[in-house]
Amino acid sequence: MWVQVFLLCISCFTLSTLSQTQDRASLHRSNDRAGHCQYTFTVASPEESSCSGNNMKPEVDGVLSRLTLLEALVSRLIAGEDGGAGTAVGATEEGLQEAFTQVTGERNQLQQDKEQLNRQIQGLQRRLEELSAEAESLRHKPCQQTHRPASGIRVLIKGPSQSEVFDNILHSLMQFSFTLCLSDPAYDIGNGAYQEMKAEVAEVPASHLFPEGNFTGCGELQSVGDPVMHKKADSITGKYGVWLQDPEPLGDLYTNKTAWRINAVGKDVRQLFAYEDMDQFSQGFPMKVLVLPEPVESTGATMYRGSLYYQRRRSRTLIRYDLASEKLASRSDLPHAGFHGQYPYSWGGYTDIDLAVDEQGLWAIYSNNKAKGAIVISQLDPESLEVKRSWETNIRKNTVANAFMVCGRLYTVASYTAPNTTINYVFDTATGEGRAVAVPFKNKYRYNSMVDYNHAQRKLHAWDNFHMVTYDIRLGRQG
Known part of the structure; x- marks a missing residue:
């Protein structure tokens, strides 16, 4: 864009100069000794009435040289620099658009993750409340005295397709029992108020407990x-x-x-x-x-x-x-x-x-x-x-x-x-x-x-x- 502005300024300057000097300037065309067409641009001096010799020629040559350089500069700007600038601007705009799209996508993904985490937190909070209520209920529930053991749980291990955990079990298992009371830790076990649960394990030959491996x-x-x-x-x-x-x-x-x-x-x-x-x-x-x-x-x-x-x-x-x-x-x-x-x-x-x-x-x-x-x-x-x-x-x-x-x-x-x-x-x-x-x-x-x-x-x-x-x-x- 700035190249077009620059060219417009040069055009205005040129037109202004021509309008100011057209009443005092003259252009002559003649053939030189070699037969080539030669143009002569003459401007009357307001200070000197006459000049001797060929003193104007160096000045004219300088002006022509500067005009040539100016034309070359303008041509290069039009042909290359303007296109490069346009390409760079286009590439920058495209890069910004891509970056904006990526940031937008990441923002949306983060928003979704945030919503999912919020749902998980709410679920965990509900579960925590349920567990707290259940623990409070168990804490205030006393162990009831029982005059006889609860019904025994009889377990029969049938093998041979048992887990490898049984690899080192002895050749037979004897009967055993254990007690369990679910109560507040401060509960006094000495008062006898506890529940008893007995488990009986049938005696099984160890050969049936070994895994097939x-x-x-x-x-x-x-x-x-x-x-x-x-x-x-x-x-x-x-x-x-x-x-x-x-x-x-x-x-x-x-x-x-x-x-x-x-x-x-x-x-x-x-x-x-x-x-x-x-x-x-x-x-x-x-x-x-x-x-x-x-x-x-x-x-x-x-x-x-x-x-x-x-x-x-x-x-x-x-x-x-x-x-x-x-x-x-x-x-x-x-x-x-x-x-x-x-x-x-x-x-x-x-x-x-x-x-x-x-x-x-x-x-x-x-x-x-x-x-x-x-x-x-x-x-x-x-x-x-x-x-x-x-x-x-x-x-x-x-x-x-x-x-x-x-x-x-x-x-x-x-x-x-x-x-x-x-x-x-x-x-x-x-x-x-x-x-x-x-x-x-x-x-x-x-x-x-x-x-x-x-x-x-x-x-x-x-x-x-x-x-x-x-x-x-x-x-x-x-x-």
Whole structure:
């Protein structure tokens, strides 16, 4: 706006000057020596009648120079500075409008919070008044003399589904009684005016009070806890693999605290990492690296009684590797078993043969042409790897993500990627029957490629997308 005012002032000044001098000024046009048109602006001097030479030329040049600078200044103001000022003013107005809107919104929110707090305060005040009145009523109500105890309250604890609070209860509970008087603290108990309440607790065997989580015998799977992460692999070779602890170690060289790990990504997997305990395992400090005599296929290996059991790459051959002597102890082909992608789990990974251990020994979980892709369970001799007995289930292997054995029962996991999935099927080798179940199971890291049971710890070991985790499990009683 101020630029327009400035231009208007200049125009007025110019017009005023022209009006004052138009009667005394003259403008001449002529060609110079070079043929260019030349304008001459002449103003008569009121003081001098004549002038000699060319003394007016410097003054005219100065005036022209100042006019040129003035035109340049006006052009720059019109072209740039005015637009910049307008933009700045617009931006400032927009910013002020936005700030005003934000402040208005915060004010409204604070007003709503204030009203809500006022309502809560009023509710608390009403509740306080009610409690005060109730306390005053109890304070002035004397304890009445009773000549006989109030009716006994008989409590029968039926177990076995009791809280963990009962874990340390003795093998039986004796009857007991107690007295209670609700009166003013200044009331004289010595006068005998009090109420008595007796509770009787029936004697219950302590075995019925222990929660199922402490039950150490065999039974059907009831629940699986949340995964606990112990180690995360730090390279692409650790996306999936095997990690284990021997539930029944032999000798003094390795114990049940020793942790074992195989990174299963690669064409020629032979390295078996040994860690002294779980602390060293979590920190990634192996105490020894063993080189296996034959390459490992996928994530179906297991550990049992001082030996590593695994499937040889691109074959149905099973291998028992003795950890103490670091030698191949025995090998045997699993009859008619599919291998290298014929009957894998749903996640793939050439998981055709999955070896497992539970309270009843060594197992192989696989399929063959006769079963047409359904899971076959075979119990193996842990020394010779020969098949002792087999069962055919009615669930297809490629429809489940993984499987494991607990107390002679096969359990399958529905999905390897769903964060909240289920253990969806159980097959009991004792009865030869299978059925659907729905035990919640969590894939916290969304790519669970290995699940194995350790019956000594009563835990599941799993490898979930670079993460090595364990799950606590709970079993129910037989029958």
